[in-house]
Amino acid sequence: MPSILSVNIGRPLRQRIPAGRPTGIHKQSVDVISVADPGPKRVVDGAGVSGVDGDHVGDGRHHGGSDQAVYAFAREELDEWGRTLGRDLTHGMFGENLTTIDLDVDAAEVGDIWVVGTSVLEVRGPRIPCATFADRLGERGWVKRFTAHGRTGAYLQVIEPGEIRAGNRISVQRSGSGVDIPRLLRAFTGDRDAARAVIDSGVLTGARREELLARLG
Template structure:
């Protein structure tokens, strides 16, 4: 059974990489049960876990990025690749998980953890803060090439969760099956996959609109329209 190895909350620290007053990427494991709620629209810095927040309010936080999860197995992969040790929370994740390939989960998939119901919304896209925090030459290129981004999740039902809770997959979409890794590759290195995303219901609305605009510029039909265009 997949489970949550660690629940991690950010400690504010200076952010010289984006010239912002602070960043919450320095996540540290906490004990006990943590309240999780839907934070509301992006722009305030609010996130899902009590005691945490985002400081780059333009690009982070809000309902569609309420929680970020990364797998212990992926941290282990990077330990082998980079010859470094990565503790839970090292990649800025709120939930460090075990036993589930988080890059193979589906956009729109729903997880029950403790009393919280979460929905996979989008892959994490690397930014300058992440690159500066890891301090690895060419890190954004390396991370992108590997396509191991881990998912953001929105809060469907608020509640509480803790380290040690089971991660129960309660729902997987049957009609539009796009994995986190496929979504990430479409948004970064493989634009030929973009038609899969244009009408993907669980993808954040701002991402769907950005995808549709990119496709419109190239005259590429969406997945729903098919090769012949709208029906």
């Protein structure tokens, strides 16, 4: 049954990118995390706001907030990348808060509900790779390579706050929205047909819908 293999948080650490600003991408496994809706994406005291208590968000303009409150990535994908790259990838290596097992995270559709631990989460969209992620991996051409692979894990919104720990099972309630993680990634990275299909589906509202409409011109 789908479950949580590891829960991870990132303390602020200096990294080459972004220069002079701490990042929280260096995640470490902990016993338990508390999750809650952080509200809109914003910058507070120079940092963003995470949905995971104690998790640092270095770039509040592009990360954090309700739609990116919690990040989940499948252990199976980490293992596949480990084989491809010829290196061991620990839990949290890709900056995920939840390392899952026995769950195809990238088959999730926008609006799917995950009941895990004492919390309720909703799938909101893909992870768009950035320079900080590339610097963390130290792999040449990483942003393009990761994007082209199309399996980015999922950002989740916190619908009901609670605690999550390793070993918790994940109960998935499918939304039937028809917009899975790879399709939304393509929509936000230049595929105009995918963008039109996502707009027509009605799964996006507010700023995210306006952003996608702007990309369509």
